Amino acid sequence: MGEKTKMIIRDQASEFTKLQVSPETAKDVKNIAYGVYSPLEGFSCENDFLSILTHSRLESDVPWTIPIVLDVDEKMIRGMKPGDEILLTTSDGGEETIIATMELEDMFEYDKDQYAESVFGTKDTAHPGVKKVMGREDTLIGGPIHLLDEVKGPHAKYNLKPKETRVLFHKKGWESVVAFQTRNPPHLGHEHVQKASLTVVDGLLINPVIGKKKQGDFLDTVILKAYETLIQHYYPKDSVVLSTFETEMHYAGPKEAIHHSIARKNLGCTHFIVGRDHAGVGDYYGPFDAHAIFEAFPDLGIQPVCFRSFYMCTKCNAVVSDKVCPHGGGEHQVNFKGRVVRRMLAEGKVPEKQMRPEVAQKIIEMKELFVK
Amino acid sequence: MAGNFKEVKLPDSLHKRIEKRLPNTEFKTVSEYVTFLVREVLNNIEKEEDDQKAFTDEEEKEIEERLRNLGYID
Numbered sequence: 001m002g003e004k005t006k007m008i009i010r011d012q013a014s015e016f017t018k019l020q021v022s023p024e025t026a027k028d029v030k031n032i033a034y035g036v037y038s039p040l041e042g043f044s045c046e047n048d049f050l051s052i053l054t055h056s057r058l059e060s061d062v063p064w065t066i067p068i069v070l071d072v073d074e075k076m077i078r079g080m081k082p083g084d085e086i087l088l089t090t091s092d093g094g095e096e097t098i099i100a101t102m103e104l105e106d107m108f109e110y111d112k113d114q115y116a117e118s119v120f121g122t123k124d125t126a127h128p129g130v131k132k133v134m135g136r137e138d139t140l141i142g143g144p145i146h147l148l149d150e151v152k153g154p155h156a157k158y159n160l161k162p163k164e165t166r167v168l169f170h171k172k173g174w175e176s177v178v179a180f181q182t183r184n185p186p187h188l189g190h191e192h193v194q195k196a197s198l199t200v201v202d203g204l205l206i207n208p209v210i211g212k213k214k215q216g217d218f219l220d221t222v223i224l225k226a227y228e229t230l231i232q233h234y235y236p237k238d239s240v241v242l243s244t245f246e247t248e249m250h251y252a253g254p255k256e257a258i259h260h261s262i263a264r265k266n267l268g269c270t271h272f273i274v275g276r277d278h279a280g281v282g283d284y285y286g287p288f289d290a291h292a293i294f295e296a297f298p299d300l301g302i303q304p305v306c307f308r309s310f311y312m313c314t315k316c317n318a319v320v321s322d323k324v325c326p327h328g329g330g331e332h333q334v335n336f337k338g339r340v341v342r343r344m345l346a347e348g349k350v351p352e353k354q355m356r357p358e359v360a361q362k363i364i365e366m367k368e369l370f371v372k
Numbered sequence: 373m374a375g376n377f378k379e380v381k382l383p384d385s386l387h388k389r390i391e392k393r394l395p396n397t398e399f400k401t402v403s404e405y406v407t408f409l410v411r412e413v414l415n416n417i418e419k420e421e422d423d424q425k426a427f428t429d430e431e432e433k434e435i436e437e438r439l440r441n442l443g444y445i446d
């Protein structure tokens with residue numbers, strides 16, 4: 001959309017129906033507009049929505065596992081018809097910003113139980129993703145969006161768009177790029193997995209999820225600063241890029257592993273690291289369900305790099321995985337314990353043999369560590 | 373809810389050949405096997421087409437400039 005059209009729309013804003021969306025949905029708008037969610041051009045219409053829930057594919061057969069939806073209070077769109085344009089706005093506590101136009105193509109009611117079963121494999125409302133779905137409005141609207149303005153969060157400079165990452169990888173001469181998804185500051189196990197993968201490809205994209213998370217999760221700032229410190233001290237500068245994926249975690253385990261891979265493919269990556277219980281929560285998914293699901297997607301366009309387990313082996317005297325060390329399961333295996341690392345950092349202690357001291361020190365210096 | 377399917381025709385000999393392979397695979401039916409293979413092949417073809425769509429020089433320069441300003445390239 002040209003600047004002139006954008007101006008006209010802003011001028012005539014009062015004549016449009018406005019729909020205020022959450023900051024998280026505003027991130028979806030951005031991801032759609034910039035191609036992180038390519039080939040999507042808007043929020044899901046019913047045909048794609050049902051196709052995703054039943055086949056894990058769009059109606060066009062392209063792999064897609066988590067519908068990108070926009071729920072509305074039915075009163076908001078009463079009297080509107082397909083073809084009408086609406087304005088999407090958002091406000092993060094402050095002023096209301098017009099972020100996009102949306103062409104209303106479809107409005108439909110949906111079965112929340114079917115959604116939950118398909119995406120999360122459960123209807124249990126103790127699951128944070130299910131709880132969110134059950135709390136949504138009963139009507140969804142679908143149709144293409146056009147970005148007018150983006151709300152830049154505090155970490156905007158880290159949020160590279162697919163065109164930018166692609167140019168960047170090209171500039172660096174990387175033909176193969178492995179992406180690492182994370183929502184935690186790095187311990188030695190994470191570093192091992194990244195470096196083991198990086199050994200056989202040209203570059204590494206460390207791509208933390210930035211956005212709404214659960215209470216007790218590490219703050220975005222903590223994750224970014226921790227990674228900057230790790231890269232500064234322990235990574236060859238020309239092998240790694242740190243950039244964010246602004247989205248909300250769904251905790252959909254295997255389905256989200258596919259969703260995450262698609263976004264990274266769109267960023268120009270060729271490989272995607274999938275660890276134990278990827279995007280899982282509680283005991284809802286088996287530890288390697290997120291590996292197995294890739295078998296159903298020979299046309300994903302990005303290669304999963306699956307890791308089973310990694311730990312410190314006191315006999316090998318190294319961080320290893322069960323693929324390379326024969327001493328697993330015994331006295332020599334020292335596991336990385338996220339919970340212990342978290343507790344020690346909160347108490348201002350360096351978790352030795354679990355996290356690089358420079359990284360731990362950097363985290364300890366920060367006042368707030370967790371989502372409240 | 374069952375999905376929507378359409379029939380395609382395979383030569384008898386090819387159908388038999390695939391059927392013979394099934395016990396060594398994770399697929400239950402010839403249709404499942406063929407679906408998997410066709411998706412894999414189409415993906416490779418589509419990927420090649422994608423790779424050919426490059427940026428215009430001007431666009432690439434603009435993006436490079438932004439990346440430089442952000443500190444991603446020297």
Ligand SMILES: [Zn+2]
Nearest residue numbers: 313316325327
């Ligand atoms: Zn060992």
